[in-house]
Amino acid sequence: MASTIDLDKILKDLGLDQAEASVYKELVAKDDLNFTELSKQTGIPRSTVYRICERLIDKKLIEMVIDHRGKKVRSVDHGTLDYLIQDKEKEFITNKEALESLKVFLKSTVRNLPITQLRYYKGLDGMKQLIWNTLRAEKGIVGYSVYGRREVVGQGFIEKYVLEFKRRNLVDKVLINQKILPTAKKALREVHQQSTDHIRIVPDPKFYISGDTYIYNNIYAVNFWDENEIIGVEIENPEIVKVQKSIFENLWRKAGRLEVQMDT
Numbered sequence: 001m002a003s004t005i006d007l008d009k010i011l012k013d014l015g016l017d018q019a020e021a022s023v024y025k026e027l028v029a030k031d032d033l034n035f036t037e038l039s040k041q042t043g044i045p046r047s048t049v050y051r052i053c054e055r056l057i058d059k060k061l062i063e064m065v066i067d068h069r070g071k072k073v074r075s076v077d078h079g080t081l082d083y084l085i086q087d088k089e090k091e092f093i094t095n096k097e098a099l100e101s102l103k104v105f106l107k108s109t110v111r112n113l114p115i116t117q118l119r120y121y122k123g124l125d126g127m128k129q130l131i132w133n134t135l136r137a138e139k140g141i142v143g144y145s146v147y148g149r150r151e152v153v154g155q156g157f158i159e160k161y162v163l164e165f166k167r168r169n170l171v172d173k174v175l176i177n178q179k180i181l182p183t184a185k186k187a188l189r190e191v192h193q194q195s196t197d198h199i200r201i202v203p204d205p206k207f208y209i210s211g212d213t214y215i216y217n218n219i220y221a222v223n224f225w226d227e228n229e230i231i232g233v234e235i236e237n238p239e240i241v242k243v244q245k246s247i248f249e250n251l252w253r254k255a256g257r258l259e260v261q262m263d264t
Contacts, residue, residue, distance in 0.1 A: 014059070019044055023052045024061060024075065032065055032072040060084045116240075121223075121232035128153050130214075130223055130232040135164055137216035141172040142248050144213040147183045152225050174199045175251055177207045200255035207251075220244050 007028075011021040022042045027033060030041070035053065039046040053073050056062040065072050076084075121130045131153065134141055150158045178201060211224035218241050221234045 014061075016056075016059075019048070020052050020056060023049060024056060027062055027073060027075040032067075032074040034070060034072045038073070060087075115237065117234075117236040119234040119236075121234070123230055124153065126232055127223055127225065127230050128157055130221055130234065131157075131161060131212075133219075133234065134214050134216060134221070135161075135168060135170070137170055139216070140170055141214050141216040142174075142245065142252075143172070143215050144175050144209045144248075146180050146209055146211060147176070149212060149223065149225070152230065172198055173248075173252060175202055175209075175248065175255055176200075177202055177209055178205070180209060197257075200252060200257055202251055202255045215241060215244050215248060217241075 007025065008021065011024060016024065019042075022044065023038060026038060026041050033041070035046050035049050038044075038053070039049045042049065044052070053062060053064075057064060057073075060076065062073050062075050065074055121127065127149070131149065176199060181201060211222060214221040214223075218238045219234055219236050220240050221232065223232045225231075
């Protein structure tokens with residue numbers, strides 16, 4: 001039976017670029033090869049092949065062998081990979097413990113920070129970080145949303161975020177407008193799978209929303225995205241948050257409730 005293992009995907013997941021993957025696959029398919037042979041088989045210049053092999057040796061995926069004809073390289077066997085797996089597991093545990101300790105240390109450290117802080121986020125990773133930061137909320141989150149972030153950051157990230165949101169027993173209150181209603185219902189049905197009790201519609205047709213706004217703790221955060229850019233801003237200032245929460249709460253009281261459950 002032919003193997004169904006996708007070697008290209010495995011190598012990509014391991015962080016190999018296209019050239020590194022080409023060299024590695026050639027070594028898997030053949031016996032020991034020298035750099036000249038590898039260059040001829042892959043079409044990659046010999047000097048580049050040499051540098052690639054150095055990186056693959058560092059990754060412990062190939063090894064150098066020396067015989068009477070000179071230096072050659074070959075892919076390591078599965079027994080060597082067992083050792084590498086154990087090594088990576090130890091490294092992961094060590095890094096996790098170190099990060100947890102650093103988190104505790106930072107939480108206990110009193111820093112003389114300015115009253116107002118401004119943090120700027122750019123690109124997909126920046127957007128994910130800004131969204132994940134909202135999990136720090138102590139008494140829930142309020143804000144405005146167009147419910148389109150899932151298409152930007154991906155279903156996997158949103159599902160992980162929602163799971164952590166629920167695990168921390170957080171709640172949010174979201175204001176939308178009539179234009180956003182169908183998108184909001186679809187997003188909640190597919191991801192949140194809960195009622196719309198925490199969402200209200202501002203009836204004013206002039207009420208405009210773009211991107212997402214999050215208000216929590218002493219932070220007023222805004223995410224904006226379109227086909228040209230992805231940006232985000234966090235403003236940490238208790239007075240700004242007090243003003244924005246006051247505006248939100250006034251709109252919330254005037255907004256209409258959603259009676260339709262997401263499972264209907």
